[in-house]
Amino acid sequence: MPKGRTVALPSTPSLPRWLRAELRSDHAGETGAVWLYLGLKQCSRDRAVIEFAESHLETERAHLNLFEQWLDTADKSLLIPLWRLAGWALGAIAALGGPNMVYVTVSAVETFVVAHYGDQIKALERSRLYPEVAELLKRFNADENLHQAEAEERVVLQENAAMHVWRALITTGSALAVKAARRI
Numbered sequence: 001m002p003k004g005r006t007v008a009l010p011s012t013p014s015l016p017r018w019l020r021a022e023l024r025s026d027h028a029g030e031t032g033a034v035w036l037y038l039g040l041k042q043c044s045r046d047r048a049v050i051e052f053a054e055s056h057l058e059t060e061r062a063h064l065n066l067f068e069q070w071l072d073t074a075d076k077s078l079l080i081p082l083w084r085l086a087g088w089a090l091g092a093i094a095a096l097g098g099p100n101m102v103y104v105t106v107s108a109v110e111t112f113v114v115a116h117y118g119d120q121i122k123a124l125e126r127s128r129l130y131p132e133v134a135e136l137l138k139r140f141n142a143d144e145n146l147h148q149a150e151a152e153e154r155v156v157l158q159e160n161a162a163m164h165v166w167r168a169l170i171t172t173g174s175a176l177a178v179k180a181a182r183r184i
Ligand SMILES: [Fe+2]
Pocket: 030, 033, 059, 060, 063, 140, 144
């Protein structure tokens, strides 16, 4: 149990199977997010992009740390090296494509994340179970919402066919990653 937390979270082996699977996907997703921003930071030469990546990276590290400390080993994805690689590669490719591609990429990723956490929050609220977990996910999702908005407002070239395809690819890829991370 991490120190300094005001509300205690339930130990993950005590949680229902569906919720453990969801949390596994969150841990995988936050891993991918950290490595996405690392890829951006390491591969971009644009000062504004680097600063943007550094500020988001700090938040994602805090999210990841919480899952790292909270989740039981059995509730973490076995594919962590893959999520790191995929996140980093996505960041690197976006960085090579220049600032507009970076912000489109981050906007697409964070839009997906906001919907993903949003679905989990709704499911928890419907079940009336584990309000402390719902609160945690809401807190994280507020950060992701901010990340999405900060990226979106920096996008200069929106109506571009290649960017639409790129966004769709990211959404599909993220959905596949979530599916895999719920299981493995
Ligand atoms: Fe995050």
